[in-house]
Amino acid sequence: MAGSIPVHLVDPADPIDEVGLYVSERKIYPREQDGRFQRLRKAAVIWLLGMYYGFAWLQWDDRQAVLFDLPARKFYVFGLSFWPQDFFYLAVLLIMAGLSLFFFTALAGRIWCGYACPQTVWTEVFIWMERWTEGDRNKRMKLDAAPWSRDKIVRKGSKHALWLLFALWTGFTFVGYFTPIRDLAARLSPFEWGGWEVFWVLFYSLATWGNAGVLREQVCKYMCPYARFQSAMFDRDTLIVAYDPMRGEPRGSRKKGQLGSVLQRARGLLGMDVAISAVVYAAQHRTAADLKAGARATTGLVVDAQTHLPPPPVVSAPEDLGDCIDCTICVQVCPTGIDIRNGLQYECIACGACVDACDSVMDKMGYPRGLIRNTTQNALDGKPSRILRPRVIVYGLLLLTLLIGFAYGIATRTPLLVDAMRDRNALYRVAADGSIENAYMLRIINKDMQAQVFSIRVEGAAGISLIESGATHPAAAEEVLTVGVTLTAPADVAKGRMDVNFVVSNQDGSLEVKEETRFFGPP
Amino acid sequence: MRVAAERRFDHPPRPLAQRLGAILWPSFFAAGVATMVFFAFVDPLLLRDLTFAELEISRGEGYTFGFFMFWACTASSSLFTWILLRPASRFNTPLAKD
Numbered sequence: 001m002a003g004s005i006p007v008h009l010v011d012p013a014d015p016i017d018e019v020g021l022y023v024s025e026r027k028i029y030p031r032e033q034d035g036r037f038q039r040l041r042k043a044a045v046i047w048l049l050g051m052y053y054g055f056a057w058l059q060w061d062d063r064q065a066v067l068f069d070l071p072a073r074k075f076y077v078f079g080l081s082f083w084p085q086d087f088f089y090l091a092v093l094l095i096m097a098g099l100s101l102f103f104f105t106a107l108a109g110r111i112w113c114g115y116a117c118p119q120t121v122w123t124e125v126f127i128w129m130e131r132w133t134e135g136d137r138n139k140r141m142k143l144d145a146a147p148w149s150r151d152k153i154v155r156k157g158s159k160h161a162l163w164l165l166f167a168l169w170t171g172f173t174f175v176g177y178f179t180p181i182r183d184l185a186a187r188l189s190p191f192e193w194g195g196w197e198v199f200w201v202l203f204y205s206l207a208t209w210g211n212a213g214v215l216r217e218q219v220c221k222y223m224c225p226y227a228r229f230q231s232a233m234f235d236r237d238t239l240i241v242a243y244d245p246m247r248g249e250p251r252g253s254r255k256k257g258q259l260g261s262v263l264q265r266a267r268g269l270l271g272m273d274v275a276i277s278a279v280v281y282a283a284q285h286r287t288a289a290d291l292k293a294g295a296r297a298t299t300g301l302v303v304d305a306q307t308h309l310p311p312p313p314v315v316s317a318p319e320d321l322g323d324c325i326d327c328t329i330c331v332q333v334c335p336t337g338i339d340i341r342n343g344l345q346y347e348c349i350a351c352g353a354c355v356d357a358c359d360s361v362m363d364k365m366g367y368p369r370g371l372i373r374n375t376t377q378n379a380l381d382g383k384p385s386r387i388l389r390p391r392v393i394v395y396g397l398l399l400l401t402l403l404i405g406f407a408y409g410i411a412t413r414t415p416l417l418v419d420a421m422r423d424r425n426a427l428y429r430v431a432a433d434g435s436i437e438n439a440y441m442l443r444i445i446n447k448d449m450q451a452q453v454f455s456i457r458v459e460g461a462a463g464i465s466l467i468e469s470g471a472t473h474p475a476a477a478e479e480v481l482t483v484g485v486t487l488t489a490p491a492d493v494a495k496g497r498m499d500v501n502f503v504v505s506n507q508d509g510s511l512e513v514k515e516e517t518r519f520f521g522p523p
Numbered sequence: 524m525r526v527a528a529e530r531r532f533d534h535p536p537r538p539l540a541q542r543l544g545a546i547l548w549p550s551f552f553a554a555g556v557a558t559m560v561f562f563a564f565v566d567p568l569l570l571r572d573l574t575f576a577e578l579e580i581s582r583g584e585g586y587t588f589g590f591f592m593f594w595a596c597t598a599s600s601s602l603f604t605w606i607l608l609r610p611a612s613r614f615n616t617p618l619a620k621d
Contacts, residue, residue, distance in 0.1 A: 285525035298611035
């Protein structure tokens with residue numbers, strides 16, 4: 001025997017045991033909160049989801065207003081139609097989306113996350129349904145902790161039934177953007193959907209149910225890259241949801257009416273370093289209410305060892321307290337379960353629930369609002385803050401320029417597209433009379449909703465002529481014609497490489513497109 | 524009444540060489556396998572004729588280009604994974620001083 005394996009009993013209260021390599025996520029039960037930001041958020045949810053569920057049913061002339069017809073390779077967005085050749089506009093649109101992200105993030109933080117991201121928008125609706133069936137935060141926590149009973153089965157069952165119905169409707173609407181939704185609805189009974197339609201409805205429903213019902217804030221915290229880049233887009237003049245530690249610290253409970261706000265007391269605001277020291281101390285020494293709220297402290301402020309911090313302020317009398325009454329309601333309302341008092345965190349989706357919560361508590365205490373508020377770091381530090389700064393202006397101007405260009409480009413698009421492809425087999429051929437011929441394939445795309453008759457002529461180099469000149473090419477609405485044409489030039493003209501233009505026009509000349517190509521002769 | 528809160532384990536940042544290695548090496552390996560399998564079935568010259576027929580690309584250049592394209596894809600994926608696995612405290616630093 002090489003020796004006995006050392007064994008020791010681990011005390012369950014031993015701190016080593018707490019250092020798990022994997023810590024299971026604690027379920028978050030966001031408390032319902034009313035206020036300015038929450039009303040705005042509700043309005044955004046209703047508006048955005050209203051667009052999603054409503055637009056699919058709108059008609060434009062005799063087709064669906066918004067339809068992405070993949071088999072026909074045509075996208076319809078109200079009066080506009082986009083073909084694969086319009087890919088350029090999609091690229092511009094994506095660049096604009098990226099710039100908008102920079103612009104709005106530099107200006108006002110992650111308002112996209114709190115108000116417009118499909119993840120948060122659908123999660124919000126799923127939480128409403130949870131509230132209708134399982135009750136408020138405390139009831140939900142009790143219900144989850146309780147053993148299975150008839151009431152629990154009924155409540156959980158009806159929640160999932162509601163979720164499922166809503167998810168299925170979401171999946172149905174999603175597919176309705178790719179295959180006409182009225183037709184899809186008509187084929188529901190008797191059931192005549194194709195295999196792929198069934199698959200995508202179910203897949204999208206499952207994704208909605210899983211993301212908005214089960215994963216929720218974990219998608220934002222662990223799957224979304226945006227949060228992790230926020231520090232690159234934020235600066236000290238970006239509007240963020242922030243707690244004012246100079247006013248709030250040291251936090252502590254007190255009797256209502258016992259103490260006025262620090263803004264009206266002799267104590268006044270703390271210095272920033274003392275306030276930070278108090279925050280660090282509070283994060284490392286939790287109260288029972290704090291532990292129950294269960295927010296993790298993950299900011300560098302609290303995790304990293306802070307140097308050059310003064311000792312935390314000592315509370316020996318109620319007069320030493322700041323305005324934070326440590327009610328932890330700001331933690332309870334947070335949909336991502338963080339404690340905003342620990343400072344700027346990537347988990348914060350800027351929804352403003354804690355702002356509304358704190359404002360309502362401040363109202364009850366008779367303190368001025370704004371202990372947690374939407375402000376900039378500079379303003380928080382008591383320094384001058386400028387929201388309109390060069391960075392924001394440059395992003396804004398770039399965005400505006402692109403937007404104007406995008407709108408102008410789409411407004412002046414011609415409903416006629418021409419592609420000229422050279423015959424790949426031979427550079428040129430010599431005809432019987434010694435003249436040089438080049439063959440081309442012209443693809444004439446009539447994007448118009450009306451039939452057109454097109455004619456082709458050639459311009460550019462003298463001496464080069466079109467053999468099929470005078471021919472006309474009728475094209476139905478939205479038809480793509482493929483026309484073989486041949487250019488010819490006398491042997492003394494056709495030398496080396498020459499640029500020529502095909503000009504395709506309709507009968508009245510209102511549509512005309514020039515397409516450049518090359519004519520090759522012997523060197 | 525305040526009690527000491529549990530300190531969560533926060534792994535210190537790994538050295539740069541280790542980070543680069545963990546991103547570039549697995550992606551290099553995966554790109555190599557992908558390149559072998561892909562070009563076992565597809566001739567770069569045929570692919571060139573289908574796509575950019577006017578470009579002069581030899582077979583060797585086709586393999587090289589294919590490999591680096593695969594590597595770019597796999598390395599991006601590894602980089603993304605690394606970003607997602609970084610602990611929260613790395614992102615939750617206070618805003619930089621002006």
